[in-house]
Amino acid sequence: MDTLEYLRRRLAREQRARQAAETYAEEKTRALFEANKALEEMAAGLQVKIDERTAELREAHDLALAANQAKSAFVANLSHELRTPLNAIIGYGEMLTEDLRALEILDLAHDAQRILSAGNYLLVLINDLLDLEKIEAGELSLLLEEVEVEPVVRHVSEIIRPQVDANRNTLEVDLADDLPALRTDNARLRQILHNLLSNASKFTKDGTIQVGVFPEDRAEGTFLIFEVKDTGIGIAPEALPRIFERFAQADETISARFGGTGLGLALTRRLCQRLGGDIAVASKLGSGSTFRIWLPLEPPLAT
Amino acid sequence: MKGIVFTELLSMAEAAFSPELVEEVIIACDLPSGGAYTAIGTYPHSELVALVSELSRRGNTPASELIQGFGKHLFTTFLESHAAFFTSAGNTFDLLSRVEDEIHVEVRKLYPDAELPSFTASEPLPGDFVLEYRSSRGLADLAHGLIEASIAHFGENIWFERKDLSEGQNTHVVFTLHRV
Numbered sequence: 167m168d169t170l171e172y173l174r175r176r177l178a179r180e181q182r183a184r185q186a187a188e189t190y191a192e193e194k195t196r197a198l199f200e201a202n203k204a205l206e207e208m209a210a211g212l213q214v215k216i217d218e219r220t221a222e223l224r225e226a227h228d229l230a231l232a233a234n235q236a237k238s239a240f241v242a243n244l245s246h247e248l249r250t251p252l253n254a255i256i257g258y259g260e261m262l263t264e265d266l267r268a269l270e271i272l273d274l275a276h277d278a279q280r281i282l283s284a285g286n287y288l289l290v291l292i293n294d295l296l297d298l299e300k301i302e303a304g305e306l307s308l309l310l311e312e313v314e315v316e317p318v319v320r321h322v323s324e325i326i327r328p329q330v331d332a333n334r335n336t337l338e339v340d341l342a343d344d345l346p347a348l349r350t351d352n353a354r355l356r357q358i359l360h361n362l363l364s365n366a367s368k369f370t371k372d373g374t375i376q377v378g379v380f381p382e383d384r385a386e387g388t389f390l391i392f393e394v395k396d397t398g399i400g401i402a403p404e405a406l407p408r409i410f411e412r413f414a415q416a417d418e419t420i421s422a423r424f425g426g427t428g429l430g431l432a433l434t435r436r437l438c439q440r441l442g443g444d445i446a447v448a449s450k451l452g453s454g455s456t457f458r459i460w461l462p463l464e465p466p467l468a469t
Numbered sequence: 470m471k472g473i474v475f476t477e478l479l480s481m482a483e484a485a486f487s488p489e490l491v492e493e494v495i496i497a498c499d500l501p502s503g504g505a506y507t508a509i510g511t512y513p514h515s516e517l518v519a520l521v522s523e524l525s526r527r528g529n530t531p532a533s534e535l536i537q538g539f540g541k542h543l544f545t546t547f548l549e550s551h552a553a554f555f556t557s558a559g560n561t562f563d564l565l566s567r568v569e570d571e572i573h574v575e576v577r578k579l580y581p582d583a584e585l586p587s588f589t590a591s592e593p594l595p596g597d598f599v600l601e602y603r604s605s606r607g608l609a610d611l612a613h614g615l616i617e618a619s620i621a622h623f624g625e626n627i628w629f630e631r632k633d634l635s636e637g638q639n640t641h642v643v644f645t646l647h648r649v
């Protein structure tokens with residue numbers, strides 16, 4: 167092959183190779199461009215979808231909020247309306263019970279007493295509901311004062327005694343030495359402890375309930391820890407997050423076995439939070455539960 | 470097979486033999502691509518086989534020698550285009566042990582369709598190094614040339630044995646390197 171022929175062929179080959187490379191590069195560029203365009207369109211489509219969903223969500227949220235407010239107002243009104251006749255039932259029930267006792271008609275006195283108990287139970291329930299609604303509406307007012315722990319615990323222990331005894335439980339109280347007084351709402355603190363102790367005695371049989379109070383220094387200041395520990399039925403792990411919600415019980419069998427409506431802990435938690443603290447629980451199914459609340463010595467809130 | 474293999478093979482052959490001989494080889498092979506290769510394209514493996522055997526015949530060089538020489542040539546090419554990698558590798562053992570996990574990984578990112586041989590490296594004893602080559606393409610000679618070029622490049626005193634486990638097919642070959 168002579169040099170000219172070789173060069174001619176060589177040139178032809180290089181030209182074809184260059185064309186192939188250019189075609190290849192153009193194809194790739196086009197593919198990139200298409201991919202880019204598709205991505206851009208997809209992004210735009212996504213944005214539209216996100217906007218739509220956001221609008222839908224906002225609407226649903228507004229609706230839910232309005233519905234919730236309407237419901238709260240309704241419950242508050244209803245509870246109020248229920249309380250008036252209920253107070254009459256309880257008042258007359260008390261009178262009737264006393265009169266029947268005085269007349270020594272004991273079996274009827276016993277029946278009347280039952281009406282009275284049922285009425286009292288209803289009243290507690292309605293009060294709890296009303297409290298919850300008030301807290302959620304931001305309308306619960308507190309009465310802050312210096313509160314000594316020891317008399318509060320003693321008082322609640324006395325009141326709860328019949329429930330503790332009914333299930334043959336032992337109540338042990340352990341207060342740390344030199345407990346400082348705290349500024350809080352006395353009645354609400356009692357309500358909190360009462361709820362925890364009433365649960366402990368309800369869900370424990372032939373067991374022990376321990377109440378402990380001790381101070382704890384934290385970054386935000388000193389807190390008092392109130393601990394209520396029982397050796398009762400315990401709570402399944404999957405139910406734990408739920409029990410502080412209103413009308414929530416650990417499972418569907420609870421209300422049949424133990425009664426109650428699932429309001430106690432919901433209210434307790436809201437009250438603790440309102441007082442600048444909170445509540446937590448540790449529990450093991452079958453071996454018992456420990457509820458712990460903490461309250462600051464000084465509540466950081468304007469009342 | 471990636472186009473760069475073809476363009477480099479032809480440029481090596483032009484230097485080793487002559488441009489005219491390469492041209493005649495291309496004509497004789499009657500390739501579907503006509504020998505108009507671009508480095509970024511992809512071409513059938515059969516064209517490589519045809520080119521090598523025709524070059525071997527007309528250039529009066531055994532195919533294995535040709536492919537080993539091609540391995541050395543490729544090493545130089547890579548050295549120029551990827552200098553940083555060779556500096557960071559520092560020696561032959563290190564370089565070879567990084568072929569599979571680093572070089573091939575990078576190659577696959579750029580060319581998902583690339584068909585790469587598998588290199589399994591191990592160091593059973595200090596100073597000994599075993600590299601297992603596997604590829605249906607049977608290009609163990611190419612690996613051979615690359616290894617030799619690497620030893621020369623790093624100026625190391627290493628000798629190596631080569632054992633074919635594929636009955637002369639060159640598809641499964643173990644290279645054992647000893648540092649002296």
Ligand SMILES: Nc1ncnc2c1ncn2[C@@H]1O[C@H](COP(=O)(O)OP(=O)(O)OP(=O)(O)O)[C@@H](O)[C@H]1O
Binds near residue numbers: 396415416425430431
């Ligand atoms: N000490 C406890 N041991 C085991 N389970 C408990 C205990 N305290 C609460 N629970 C579980 O948490 C649920 C919620 O408690 P909560 O006090 O809110 O409701 P309740 O006691 O069932 O009803 P209510 O307090 O309204 O009468 C209970 O139903 C029970 O399943």
Ligand SMILES: [Mg+2]
Binds near residue numbers: 361364429430
């Ligand atoms: Mg309760």
